[in-house]
Amino acid sequence: MDDARIEAIVQAVLAELGKETSAPRPSAAPAPAPTSPPAGDLVIDLPDPTRPEARRALGVAQPFNAEGLRNLCATTTARLGVGRAGPRPKTRSLLLFQADHGVTQDAIYSEVAEEVKARFQLFTVQTQVQDRGQYLLRPDLGRKLSDEARRTINERCAKGPQVQIVIGDGLSAAAVANNLAQIYPVIEQGLKAAGIRTGTPFFVRFARVGVINDINEIVGADLVLLLIGERPGLGVADALSAYMGYRPGPGKTDAHRDVICMITNNGGINPLEAGAYVVELIKKTLEFQASGVELKLKTAGK
Ligand code: B12
Numbered sequence: 038m039d040d041a042r043i044e045a046i047v048q049a050v051l052a053e054l055g056k057e058t059s060a061p062r063p064s065a066a067p068a069p070a071p072t073s074p075p076a077g078d079l080v081i082d083l084p085d086p087t088r089p090e091a092r093r094a095l096g097v098a099q100p101f102n103a104e105g106l107r108n109l110c111a112t113t114t115a116r117l118g119v120g121r122a123g124p125r126p127k128t129r130s131l132l133l134f135q136a137d138h139g140v141t142q143d144a145i146y147s148e149v150a151e152e153v154k155a156r157f158q159l160f161t162v163q164t165q166v167q168d169r170g171q172y173l174l175r176p177d178l179g180r181k182l183s184d185e186a187r188r189t190i191n192e193r194c195a196k197g198p199q200v201q202i203v204i205g206d207g208l209s210a211a212a213v214a215n216n217l218a219q220i221y222p223v224i225e226q227g228l229k230a231a232g233i234r235t236g237t238p239f240f241v242r243f244a245r246v247g248v249i250n251d252i253n254e255i256v257g258a259d260l261v262l263l264l265i266g267e268r269p270g271l272g273v274a275d276a277l278s279a280y281m282g283y284r285p286g287p288g289k290t291d292a293h294r295d296v297i298c299m300i301t302n303n304g305g306i307n308p309l310e311a312g313a314y315v316v317e318l319i320k321k322t323l324e325f326q327a328s329g330v331e332l333k334l335k336t337a338g339k
Contacts, residue, residue: 096121165181166179206266227313254287276300277311283332
């Protein structure tokens with residue numbers, strides 16, 4: 038960028054700042070008494086920025102190539118072409134960002150409702166995490182079952198199934214609430230149709246992926262499938278992941294696991310279709326008696 042251009046930008050920014058700093062400061066003169074709008078006269082002049090058409094609207098005032106910019110923006114959900122107000126984001130962009138951030142917070146801090154679990158007769162156990170704050174700060178505790186959870190799983194679960202299905206809240210309760218009802222029956226029926234024996238399903242509160250190692254020490258399954266809420270993004274906050282491992286146990290890491298991610302009706306893999314993928318991957322894992330990198334190596338070229 039040449040000096041003249043930089044100088045022009047500096048002048049524009051200074052002019053913008055000048056407008057703000059030249060306004061009378063409260064200390065210079067007593068502030069006028071606030072005037073309330075007459076009752077019923079409140080005007081909100083910004084359209085709701087979270088509506089799909091507002092979300093996708095171009096924010097650049099005079100685009101050089103409006104058609105090109107629109108096409109570019111249509112290729113991604115990233116916040117492109119949002120424009121700016123001087124050096125700052127537009128109010129619309131800021132509000133949308135704050136609204137999307139609010140949705141992520143709700144997804145992370147909400148609990149999966151009992152009705153969601155009851156539909157598939159899932160009982161609940163908890164990891165060594167005590168509350169949501171600790172869950173975020175101590176992923177290690179989310180990978181360990183509490184003593185009570187160990188006892189409950191031992192008492193209530195069938196031992197030695199081919200597949201143990203587990204549901205975990207993870208980082209998004211919305212992911213479980215919005216997708217479980219669709220994906221679960223597909224997996225259940227798909228495994229049944231393939232003659233694969235499943236164990237007693239249950240729900241783990243404050244779960245991390247690594248908890249499947251602890252679980253399998255108790256149930257002794259050939260494969261543990263964990264359906265868990267993914268870290269929400271600023272656009273999609275209800276995506277579910279299906280993590281699985283062949284004979285998980287002490288010392289097994291993510292290198293021994295597979296994942297099918299981004300399961301959501303909001304711009305991801307639809308849960309019905311994802312259920313079918315999960316069943317196919319389970320069959321492959323059982324056939325090759327391996328998961329993760331080992332499975333990739335065993336099936337390379339096949
Ligand atoms: C956070 C994250 C990471 C973090 C995990 C750190 C942490 N402690 O959370 C880091 C940056 C280390 C990471 C690394 C990798 N990741 Co990653 N990751 C994610 C992300 C953004 C969110 C995962 C999440 O919410 N998990 C749920 C929570 C509750 O789980 P958790 O127990 O807190 O965290 C565990 C899992 O996240 C797991 N994990 C993370 N990535 C991967 C990838 C694979 C293949 C496996 C088996 C496990 C795994 O590791 C964590 C510790 O056990 C997803 C995107 C998505 N849409 O899900 C990608 C995603 C899962 N990662 C992916 C990949 C490819 C990887 C890497 C292989 C990248 C690389 N080439 O190195 C590595 C593998 C790391 C590993 N653990 O072995 C892909 C998987 C694609 C696929 N279907 O196979 C995803 C879907 C991103 C994408 N769209 O490409 N990842």
